[in-house]
Amino acid sequence: MHTTHTEVLVVGAGPTGLVLAIDLARRGIPHRVVERAERGFPGSRGTGIQPRTLEVFDDLGVLPAFLAESRAIAPSQIWEGAERVAVRALVESADDSPGIPYPDPQMLPQWRTVELLGARLEELGGHVDFRTELTGFTQDADGVTATVRHADGTAETVRAGWLVAADGGRSTVRKALGVPFTGERLPSAPMLIADVILAGPDRAEIDRDHWHMWPKSADGFLALRPLEGTEAVQVIAGLGDDAGDLEGEPGATPEQVTRLVAGRSGLRLTVDQVRWSSVYRAGTAMAERFREGRVILAGDAAHIHPPSGGQGLNTSLQDAYNLGWKLGAVLRLGAPEELLDSYDAERRRVAADVLGLASRVHRADQSGAEGGFQRRGKETHQLTLGYRESPLSRELRRDVPEGALRAGDRAPDAPCVDASGTAVRLFDLFRGPHFTLLDLTGAPAAAPLPDWIRTYAVGDGPKAALRDPEGHAKAAYGSGLFLVRPDGYVALATDDAADVAEYVRRVAG
Template sequence: MDTEILIIGAGPTGLTLAVDLARRGVAHRIVDRDTEFAGSRGKGIQPRTLEVFADLGVIDAAQEHGGPYPPMRGYQDGQVAWERDMAPTVSARPDVPYPNPLMLPQWRTAAILRARLEELGGRVESGIEFQGFTQDPSGVTAVLDGQPVRARYLVGADGGRSAVRKATGVSFAGETLEQHRLQIADVRVSGLDRDHWHIWSNAEGPVLALCPMAGTDTFQLTTPRFDCDDLAGLVKSVSGFTLTDVGWSSQWRANVRMVDRYRIGRVFLAGDAAHVHTPAGGQGLNTGVQDAYNLGWKLASGSSELLDSYEAERLPIAADVLGISQQLFNRGLGRAAAMDRSDPVLRQLGLHYRDSKLSVDTRVSPGSLRAGDRAPDGFAGPLRIHDALRGPQFTVLTFGVSYPGAIPVTDAPAYDLSDAFVVVRPDGYIGLITTEASDVPQYLSRWQPPF
């Protein structure tokens, strides 16, 4: 083998996977056709993804360079017509350390993850094109720039137009809403305040939006006039302000599509290669990051049964998230209402794997917290539970009982447990809840990879 894991695509999904593999010491390569990416694109990091970033060691950098969403201000006929917050600001709770979304331009998210990968001894190989693959029972042979590369597993994290997905022949079912198009660009605008997300509308709906990008001096411009070749003229005529610079720009179509398989033998799909969303609800990037976070420890194990569980766990999640995103978009029909983030489900803290074969609850009368749920935060003496969970390992938590090497929980109201043992998976989800100590080694012997 030339490497254990070959990752195609170095966006947030591929980089999350590479970082997770690197901290486990798993040999991998991550390659990307592009040499750089400078666009803002997906800019909302949801609370569950912030917990993932904390585990991967990038939360400080994300918070340093990111910031809260500004309130939205709408204009009509040159006058302020309305103001509102995108979502209410929620106070931190003992079980939720990062309760609010963070605005972070996608290029910055990728840069932070890339820097973390380099700290761990990895690197992205840029300007390399994936040209196809073959696979057999022992591995995958991919073609990169005309050269064969042998890997045990191949992961396609190469976006909505994924060459890996196309090479597998897996269908990408869904629809393209041709009537809903946007032009998006990163721009600089002279004299416009950065305290609001500015939206100009006419009787037909939004004409122009300028959102200040946290940690930068730029705005993300969006307009339904996707064929506009004079953005400066548009900004001047609609807002009265002067556009001074245009960086990255792109035309966007509303695509709602997903695959029906995440695993094709030794090939796996993740992120936009497996599902694409409307921007409503800020779900796409986050779902991709969590695909990778679910897959990393399973690839490291090499267990076929664990690897099968990747599709079983993530495909239903993607389908549900896709439906939520589409409902929000339809509700707003592309208008400001589609940017609403007030529904708590969008924060992705309630996503669960209760129906997974990895989720075992032996209690006669389960409470509100179940196996398969995200492990809430709380306290284990002076230590936060999430701090104890950080790292690539399974963790045993105890509630009023003892177990060798376990973390005794002292104050965690979200765990409605007593005299119980909890095994938390490497991705922060509860694998086992039991009142019998003998269930713990039995569960670990089956699912804990022999790293």
């Protein structure tokens, strides 16, 4: 058994593990991603990408490819048997604001999102070791020693500074740590979700411009949702006593799903092929802590959500986005290891809040409101989630107006103009692994800062690197110095440049 070395070992190549690997790769941090499966996740399960996650994709360089294939959420066509009875909007757009460049959630099957993230990782020189399973690990004060088994049965020892468990709700890492994982089963019947190829005389009735729902079927809820970028349709159906017949391997058969779809829809539909299926029982759970020494839990390994409201995948991705820059600060900037305690503090609070929201949406759906579903409001967009209570957030200005941007809040976008007269967005300036200091004081520039902080004076004065001709930046931020973290949240808001230097010492050690 030979030993290899890396700085971060990531267990699991789902969306969470891939986002973390992308962030580490662009920081030049050596890492390994191991995945026991032979390829990425095969199903459509986590399809909804919220506006905040679109901003994450923008920063990581994934967004153009994602937008080229995804679509906004289609309106829902409500059916009663073979009759169309109503069309309803399922989601609410974000506020029309220059600060929110992506106001609408987008849809793409999870398997394709995973492929796009994997392609981006490869562009940055990274890769995934598929068919490679973590079989054990120990940790000490300086790192983690892990054992992995390859497809041919050979074993390898990996010595890493940090181990990140992104290995799903049944996380072997979390179980090995003995971290409690508690939650509740939510009231609902088991649900079938399947990616199928539909046929039959009425196939054309299932147009690709709507989600098709039968909320009042006597046998239970049915939804048929055409999947983006493929001819497949996602089937979602409540189950009864037949749930056990559809679970496990090899999963639901075409004949079983045909009986369900044809019986509940009243349409002459058949299922030619089942590409993937799963039966789930809605519930919530969260780990008691997200960090245990040199081992960190992220994504479903740390928290699981009901699918209602499209919160689980997005929250998991943003765990990785929060963690990446902090690992980078510890490994490259000399930040103390205690900085990683803020990952636990920030993300456990967010996960708890999002679990509550997803549970409320689930219960409203189960109540039958609005024909079997509840319209998803702006609170599901994750744009208002933040870290005001974090030990990393420092609001030092006086007399801040009520409702104003504060330290810990998401840093909004704004259209500006650079010195050459070229239009530039604040998000263009934020893009990358650095911190950004926005100077909206109109005073002389602050003292020189480390090269991992990029400073821009914003305003109309002679020293302004960015012009704000329509006042959008001023309206979004107000007056002061705003240090924006690499994950797009305001770390520090102050009127005194000396506070910036002090914060830098705190972060960089």
